[in-house]
Amino acid sequence: MCGIVGLFGSGNVVGEIYDGLIAIQHRGQDAAGIATFDSQFHLHKAEGLVQEVFMPQVVAGLTGPLGIGHVRYPTVGCGGVQDAQPFLIPSPFGIAMVHNGNVTNYHDLKRELVSKDFCHIDSNCDVEALLHVFGLELLKRGQRLLTPEDVFAAVKGVFARAKGSYSVVGMIAGQGLFAFRDPYGIKPLIIGERDLGNGQKAYCVTSESVALDLLDYHQGRNLKAGEAIFIDNQRRVHSAQVVPGDHHPCIFEWVYFARPDSFLDKASVYKSRLRMGEELAEIWKKTGRHADVVIPVPESSRPAATAMARALGLPYREGLVKNRYIGRTFIMPDQAARQRSIRYKLNPIQVEFEGKDVLLVDDSIVRGNTAKALVKLARTAGARTVHLASYSPPIKYPCLYGIDMSTRNEFIARDKSPEEIAWIIGADSVIYQTMEGMIHSVQQGNPELRQFCNACFSGNYPTNDITPEILAEWEKDRTHPVAEESPSQ
Numbered sequence: 001m002c003g004i005v006g007l008f009g010s011g012n013v014v015g016e017i018y019d020g021l022i023a024i025q026h027r028g029q030d031a032a033g034i035a036t037f038d039s040q041f042h043l044h045k046a047e048g049l050v051q052e053v054f055m056p057q058v059v060a061g062l063t064g065p066l067g068i069g070h071v072r073y074p075t076v077g078c079g080g081v082q083d084a085q086p087f088l089i090p091s092p093f094g095i096a097m098v099h100n101g102n103v104t105n106y107h108d109l110k111r112e113l114v115s116k117d118f119c120h121i122d123s124n125c126d127v128e129a130l131l132h133v134f135g136l137e138l139l140k141r142g143q144r145l146l147t148p149e150d151v152f153a154a155v156k157g158v159f160a161r162a163k164g165s166y167s168v169v170g171m172i173a174g175q176g177l178f179a180f181r182d183p184y185g186i187k188p189l190i191i192g193e194r195d196l197g198n199g200q201k202a203y204c205v206t207s208e209s210v211a212l213d214l215l216d217y218h219q220g221r222n223l224k225a226g227e228a229i230f231i232d233n234q235r236r237v238h239s240a241q242v243v244p245g246d247h248h249p250c251i252f253e254w255v256y257f258a259r260p261d262s263f264l265d266k267a268s269v270y271k272s273r274l275r276m277g278e279e280l281a282e283i284w285k286k287t288g289r290h291a292d293v294v295i296p297v298p299e300s301s302r303p304a305a306t307a308m309a310r311a312l313g314l315p316y317r318e319g320l321v322k323n324r325y326i327g328r329t330f331i332m333p334d335q336a337a338r339q340r341s342i343r344y345k346l347n348p349i350q351v352e353f354e355g356k357d358v359l360l361v362d363d364s365i366v367r368g369n370t371a372k373a374l375v376k377l378a379r380t381a382g383a384r385t386v387h388l389a390s391y392s393p394p395i396k397y398p399c400l401y402g403i404d405m406s407t408r409n410e411f412i413a414r415d416k417s418p419e420e421i422a423w424i425i426g427a428d429s430v431i432y433q434t435m436e437g438m439i440h441s442v443q444q445g446n447p448e449l450r451q452f453c454n455a456c457f458s459g460n461y462p463t464n465d466i467t468p469e470i471l472a473e474w475e476k477d478r479t480h481p482v483a484e485e486s487p488s489q
Contacts, residue, residue, distance in 0.1 A: 001187075001257055001402045002085075002100040003027030003071040005211060006169030008177045008231050009202040012036070014062040017069040020204065020211040021050045026259060027100070027207060028073035031084035035096045037171055038064035043096070045070075045084040066171050070098040073404070083125040089132065092139050093146070094173030097131045100207055101187045102402040104164035104463070104470060109133070112161075130166060133158050138172075146175045148230045148238035155180045155228040156242045163465050165250075165401035165453075167223075169205050176232040179205045184462050185225030185247040186401050186453050188264045192217030203231055208262040222265050248462035251452040252403060254442050255392045256300050256363045267445030270303050275444055276391040277307030277361070279437035284312065284359070284389060289429060291359035291387060295319035295352065297374060304391040305361035314359070319352035320377070346377065354382030364392045365421070365430070368412035372425040385428040393435050394418075397459040400466055400474055 003024035007013040017034050032053040033045025042062045046053045050071060070085040085098045103109065103126040110129050113119040119132045137157030141150040151172075158168075158180075165186035169179045181189045192212035194202045204217045212220045223229065225245030230238045249265050250257075260270040284291075293315050296305030299322065309316035323345050358378050365371050371388055378386045394413035412421055413432075422430040435457060443449050455461045 001027055001073050002098075003207045004098045004100050004167065004169050004189075004205075005069040005207075006098070006171070006177055006179060006205040007067050007202070008235065009065050009204075010196055010200070011065060012063050013065055013067045014059055016204075016215050017067050018050065018054055018059065020206055020215055021069045021071050023211040023214045024206065024208055024259075025050055025071055027257065028071035030074050031072040031081065032070065033072075033084050033086050033098075034062055034067060034069040035086040035088065035171075036062045036064040036067035037096070037173060038066075041088055041094060041096060041173065043086065043088060045081065045086065047081050047084065066177060068096055068098050068169050068171060068177075082123045085125065085127055087123070087125065087128045087131050089135050092135055093175060095131060095135055095138075095170060097127055097134070097168060097170035099127045099130060099166045099168040100189075100402065101166035101182065102126065102164050102400060103129060103162050103166060104400050104466065104474075105162070106164075107473060109161060127166075127168075130158060130162055130168065131170075133161050134170070146172065148232070148240070151178050151230040151238075152228050152240045152242050159183055159226070159243050163463060165463075167207070174233070176230060177203070177205070178228065178230045179223065180228035180242065181223040181225055183226040183243050183245055184453070185223075185245060185265075186250050186462070188249065188253060188258070189223045190220045191223065191229065192220035194218065200235060203235070203237065205229070208258055208264065210259045210262045213261070220263075246462070247449075248451050248453040249449065250401065250403075251438065251442060251454050252364075252392075252399075252456065255438070257403075260300070260303060265446060265449055267442050267449060271445055272442045273300070273303035273391070274307040275441035276433060276438060277304030278311050279441055280304065280361070280389055280391050280431070280433055281308045281311035283431055283434070283437075284308070287429070287431060289387060290357050292356040293317050293319070293352065294359045294361060295378075297360060297362040297370075298322040298346070300363045301361045301391065304363070308359075308361055308389070308391075317349075317352045319349050319358070319381075320346045320374075321349060322346055346374070348377050348381035350381045352381075353378050355384055356382075357385045357387070358383040359387045359389060361389050361391065363390070364395055365390050365412060365432075366395050367410050368421070368425055371412075371421075371427070371430075375426045379426070386426075387429045387431070388422070388425070388427045389431045391433050392438055393433050393457045395456050397456050398471060398475065399456045400461070400470070401453060401455070403456065 005020035035043040106126040137154035167187040167189040225247040226243040294309035418430040
């Protein structure tokens with residue numbers, strides 16, 4: 001999971017790209033990068049947050065009305081600056097590209113590119129493989145001035161060779177901006193426009209609608225699964241359904257990753273989380289247990305906890321204070337970093353816990369590190385009993401589509417009941433959302449969403465190409481990263 005922005009504007013667009021990346025910084029905190037184009041490419045990328053990477057003197061050199069940006073979250077291995085995006089290739093034409101997702105056949109694709117296509121792969125990042133495939137497909141068209149059909153044919157070639165999940169934004173020197181969403185639409189991608197006057201418009205393609213809001217782009221629409229767009233130098237927008245789509249957006253976006261003020265595939269993240277809290281309240285009622293107060297685990301669980309407290313007629317209290325200078329522990333690159341940061345990140349307000357039966361609400365329970373620390377915090381603050389409610393179902397299966405959950409032994413719910421999990425983390429009880437309740441909560445926001453990628457909960461991988469061998473190879477990379485064979489985006 002990463003965040004991407006692409007802009008075809010006026011003047012120098014680097015400032016807007018910078019602001020857009022700030023809006024989606026939550027999607028990746030490991031590295032950031034921006035590439036722009038006027039008569040040549042200008043590129044800067046480095047490890048760190050957006051505000052750390054782009055100093056004024058750097059921004060001044062990123063000129064041009066066309067640009068793309070990226071914030072990176074590593075999914076396999078820790079990588080380094082060599083894996084930060086965007087990536088560029090000088091031929092054909094000169095192409096720059098960023099993406100959000102994970103190419104599941106990356107290892108095989110990389111070997112093919114090196115041995116059969118004679119490409120040099122200079123990093124461990126799978127977007128470089130996508131970029132080379134796209135370039136090779138454009139070469140087949142054999143003409144200098146590209147048509148939309150040429151671009152769409154190249155995208156079709158990418159779809160034929162690259163498996164997994166990927167939402168892509170890129171630019172071709174002297175030709176325009178392009179974007180496409182994989183044939184299953186697993187990762188989000190939305191386009192908006194803004195009137196520049198004189199009959200011209202600016203366009204922005206990004207991961208979440210919140211970036212469009214911030215940059216004052218309107219009429220946003222989500223790209224469909226298997227769809228591509230091309231904005232040529234005359235700012236004409238061309239679109240095509242390159243292959244038939246089988247739309248399966250990642251439901252974990254609504255659970256955790258996306259900002260609550262975003263809309264994904266027309267469904268409000270905030271409203272979805274409210275409904276998940278209402279569904280969870282009904283599950284709690286059936287337990288017959290008692291609680292004095294509902295306390296969210298900040299930040300993502302606040303809407304669900306608010307709705308749950310209202311449905312149960314219980315007080316809602318902000319009992320945990322978050323240190324906003326600590327990153328999101330879920331997306332930190334290794335377990336040791338997560339464990340160190342949990343205690344730094346949250347501190348209890350003792351009066352909200354002391355002598356009370358506390359119902360903590362969190363978005364998910366993955367490895368159990370945060371859950372165990374939270375229960376300990378609550379008990380140290382004086383809670384009489386501590387119950388933990390997850391507004392998503394038990395996570396049991398690896399995600400190979402761009403979430404840092406690649407090894408089966410990471411999941412505390414893999415082979416344990418809620419009662420066993422409660423004992424391990426020190427809670428009095430643990431309850432989970434149902435799959436039906438989670439899906440229904442999102443579908444109420446957009447009934448056209450008929451199916452989702454919920455592989456981390458169900459083990460059903462929508463691409464239908466995840467074999468035991470692929471699972472084992474990715475798990476090996478996660479537990480024993482090999483520098484030359486571990487893509488990271």
